[in-house]
Amino acid sequence: MANLKINKILIANRGEIACRIIRTAKRMGIECVAIYSDADSSAQHVQLADEAWHIGNSAAKDSYLKADKILQIAKSSHANAVHPGYGFLSENADFAEACALNNIIFIGPPKDAILAMGSKSEAKIIMTKANVPLVQGYHGEDQSKSLLQTEADKIGYPVLIKATAGGGGKGMRVVENSSDFLDSLNSCKREALSSFGDDKVPVEKYLTKPRHVEIQMFADNHGNAIHLFERDCSVQRRHQKVIEEAPAPGLSVETREQMGQVAITAAKAIGYRGAGTVEFLYDEDGSFYFMEMNTRLQVEHPVTEMITGLDLVEWQIIVANGMQLPLKQQELSINGHAFEARIYAEDPNNNFLPATGRVSYMGLPQLSDNVRVDSGIISGDSVSIYYDPMIAKLIVWDKDRASALARLRGALADFHVAGLTTNIEFLHQLASNDAFNDADIDTHFLDKHGEELCDISTSVTPEILAAAGLEVMLEQSVESTESSADQFSPWNEKSGWRLNEDNHHLIEFQHGDNLFSVMAHFRESHSRDDQHSKHKTFLFEIDGKEYQVSGYLKANKIHLNIDGHQLTISCSRDGSKLVLFKNASNWALEIKDNSLAELDQEEQANLTAPMPGTIIDVLVNAGDNVEAGQALIVMEAMKMEHTIKAHKNMQVSEVLYAVGDLVDEGAELISFEEE
Numbered sequence: 046m047a048n049l050k051i052n053k054i055l056i057a058n059r060g061e062i063a064c065r066i067i068r069t070a071k072r073m074g075i076e077c078v079a080i081y082s083d084a085d086s087s088a089q090h091v092q093l094a095d096e097a098w099h100i101g102n103s104a105a106k107d108s109y110l111k112a113d114k115i116l117q118i119a120k121s122s123h124a125n126a127v128h129p130g131y132g133f134l135s136e137n138a139d140f141a142e143a144c145a146l147n148n149i150i151f152i153g154p155p156k157d158a159i160l161a162m163g164s165k166s167e168a169k170i171i172m173t174k175a176n177v178p179l180v181q182g183y184h185g186e187d188q189s190k191s192l193l194q195t196e197a198d199k200i201g202y203p204v205l206i207k208a209t210a211g212g213g214g215k216g217m218r219v220v221e222n223s224s225d226f227l228d229s230l231n232s233c234k235r236e237a238l239s240s241f242g243d244d245k246v247p248v249e250k251y252l253t254k255p256r257h258v259e260i261q262m263f264a265d266n267h268g269n270a271i272h273l274f275e276r277d278c279s280v281q282r283r284h285q286k287v288i289e290e291a292p293a294p295g296l297s298v299e300t301r302e303q304m305g306q307v308a309i310t311a312a313k314a315i316g317y318r319g320a321g322t323v324e325f326l327y328d329e330d331g332s333f334y335f336m337e338m339n340t341r342l343q344v345e346h347p348v349t350e351m352i353t354g355l356d357l358v359e360w361q362i363i364v365a366n367g368m369q370l371p372l373k374q375q376e377l378s379i380n381g382h383a384f385e386a387r388i389y390a391e392d393p394n395n396n397f398l399p400a401t402g403r404v405s406y407m408g409l410p411q412l413s414d415n416v417r418v419d420s421g422i423i424s425g426d427s428v429s430i431y432y433d434p435m436i437a438k439l440i441v442w443d444k445d446r447a448s449a450l451a452r453l454r455g456a457l458a459d460f461h462v463a464g465l466t467t468n469i470e471f472l473h474q475l476a477s478n479d480a481f482n483d484a485d486i487d488t489h490f491l492d493k494h495g496e497e498l499c500d501i502s503t504s505v506t507p508e509i510l511a512a513a514g515l516e517v518m519l520e521q522s523v524e525s526t527e528s529s530a531d532q533f534s535p536w537n538e539k540s541g542w543r544l545n546e547d548n549h550h551l552i553e554f555q556h557g558d559n560l561f562s563v564m565a566h567f568r569e570s571h572s573r574d575d576q577h578s579k580h581k582t583f584l585f586e587i588d589g590k591e592y593q594v595s596g597y598l599k600a601n602k603i604h605l606n607i608d609g610h611q612l613t614i615s616c617s618r619d620g621s622k623l624v625l626f627k628n629a630s631n632w633a634l635e636i637k638d639n640s641l642a643e644l645d646q647e648e649q650a651n652l653t654a655p656m657p658g659t660i661i662d663v664l665v666n667a668g669d670n671v672e673a674g675q676a677l678i679v680m681e682a683m684k685m686e687h688t689i690k691a692h693k694n695m696q697v698s699e700v701l702y703a704v705g706d707l708v709d710e711g712a713e714l715i716s717f718e719e720e
């Protein structure tokens with residue numbers, strides 16, 4: 046590659062897209078400057094960049110939207126280019142211009158192109174002049190209500206009212222008949238004004254069964270413009286994309302070529318440069334209409350990368366450097382099929398309400414040439430109220446649609462997130478849905494099929510309880526041998542210190558409103574191989590039935606054998622929260638406090654000696670309130686000191702031995718008040 050002018054890029058964004066841009070820029074030998082808000086001080090994009098600058102409070106308006114401050118940082122850090130990503134300032138013409146005025150390359154189109162496409166009405170007027178097909182509608186300046194009503198009546202119902210400055214599906218109203226028009230108009234204008242500060246609305250024919258098909262195009266400064274084929278983004282909730290694919294199923298070669306040419310015409314009409322997306326409504330009869338042009342990189346650009354083998358961020362940088370597009374139209378072709386599923390922290394069972402919180406665990410599917418994950422989050426990070434609740438994008442590729450879809454199902458089943466509600470199971474249902482498999486899709490797909498896809502109920506089977514019970518039993522023995530300094534503490538040796546005839550533990554799990562229990566009895570492990578491994582054997586009583594359960598834990602997986610049936614169930618543990626994952630379903634179980642390390646009712650409140658020895662210190666008195674983990678008594682046995690600690694918060698009823706006393710194994714040392 047020829048010498049690049051751009052040698053240091055400030056990425057005016059966060060999350061997965063910032064990480065995505067950094068990955069390519071670094072590969073190209075370009076230094077990366079990240080910016081971060083309070084909420085993002087240890088975010089992935091900050092860690093991946095060569096340097097990172099604090100920009101302000103967590104709210105976007107105080108941080109990622111602070112154009113002046115961002116430019117200031119670009120100058121102080123000697124970045125000679127800014128990549129805006131998507132969202133935030135990516136389609137802000139003033140910001141693009143300010144960059145140019147400061148001699149900083151804006152990796153995006155010229156200001157005028159952004160302005161031309163920033164208004165849906167403006168864009169449509171330009172497109173009409175360029176002979177680009179439009180849905181029948183009114184995009185004029187005169188916004189009098191009576192005129193808009195007349196125009197709507199002329200178009201014929203249903204009509205769609207949109208905010209001209211709108212985006213992300215906001216400020217759109219479908220009106221079914223003339224008598225509802227004024228009410229909808231008023232409410233659309235109110236929302237448009239409060240969300241976008243502009244209440245101008247176009248009115249257009251509402252197509253009842255369209256698909257959303259968009260063309261990825263690219264233009265350089267040398268008059269070259271090409272298209273990189275299409276993406277189908279028809280599956281939407283609240284007019285927002287959920288799953289995208291490339292190429293669009295069933296699109297003829299001719300239509301693809303026509304759409305591609307229209308996209309290039311549209312781009313040329315506004316003097317476009319860089320990566321852009323021209324969105325179309327593709328109607329049942331094969332006709333298509335210009336909807337809008339997004340003057341930036343799209344969230345769903347990876348599906349295009351997968352079918353073309355190109356890196357679109359690299360192309361953006363090449364074009365921004367003033368170089369020619371690397372390939373000509375005839376050198377481009379579609380290879381195979383790709384899907385992108387957007388993994389969100391949201392609740393499909395509650396109208397996709399965004400969720401926030403800590404991602405206590407994130408386990409990814411096996412990554413390969415076929416499976417890619419773009420994310421700005423790792424286990425332990427949080428999804429905050431401040432930004433989009435997207436956790437990751439899962440992108441898969443294969444030779445055809447059916448194989449790619451099969452891969453998507455597999456990868457979703459192996460995508461594990463704990464700590465908050467996600468749409469993973471919903472996406473898996475979607476990828477398994479017959480109509481979706483048959484590519485019987487349009488923008489109303491989820492209106493039609495949403496209910497069946499959201500019908501996600503996970504019942505807690507004995508198998509799940511056995512896995513959960515095993516995890517708890519094994520996790521305790523791991524803790525006792527690996528993480529405790531006091532390896533002789535009786536609370537750490539669960540398997541035999543009480544020397545009951547049949548040592549058993551009651552483990553209780555809360556799942557939603559239901560309580561489940563597993564009674565675990567220790568059993569000798571007979572296999573010779575097991576002696577050196579962490580393999581343990583138990584007899585579990587679950588719902589009145591007995592199960593022989595054995596197994597071990599390894600890297601967030603429970604390897605278990607239930608009565609001779611071996612299986613592996615993924616899991617994540619965060620304190621008393623245990624989440625099990627199987628076939629894209631998950632079970633979030635709360636391990637009830639009183640069940641951890643607890644025994645049969647009689648012994649529950651008391652504390653006994655783990656081995657014969659001498660009491661050398663008593664640290665509590667009758668009546669004391671003790672906390673879990675607090676040291677109670679120190680014993681000497683086998684020439685070592687052993688501190689015996691409380692396993693939960695309790696009140697001491699009686700201390701039964703004094704310093705110097707000899708105690709037998711199993712002797713009761715302290716009794717506690719019953720709760």
Ligand code: ADP
Nearest residue numbers: 180205211212213214215250251252257284488
């Ligand atoms: P936004 O900028 O808010 O994303 P768009 O104009 O891109 O709004 O439209 C978003 C979605 O709304 C489209 O993908 C499509 O599903 C639907 N839509 C937009 N215009 C029409 C129309 N005239 N008829 C039917 N559906 C439409």
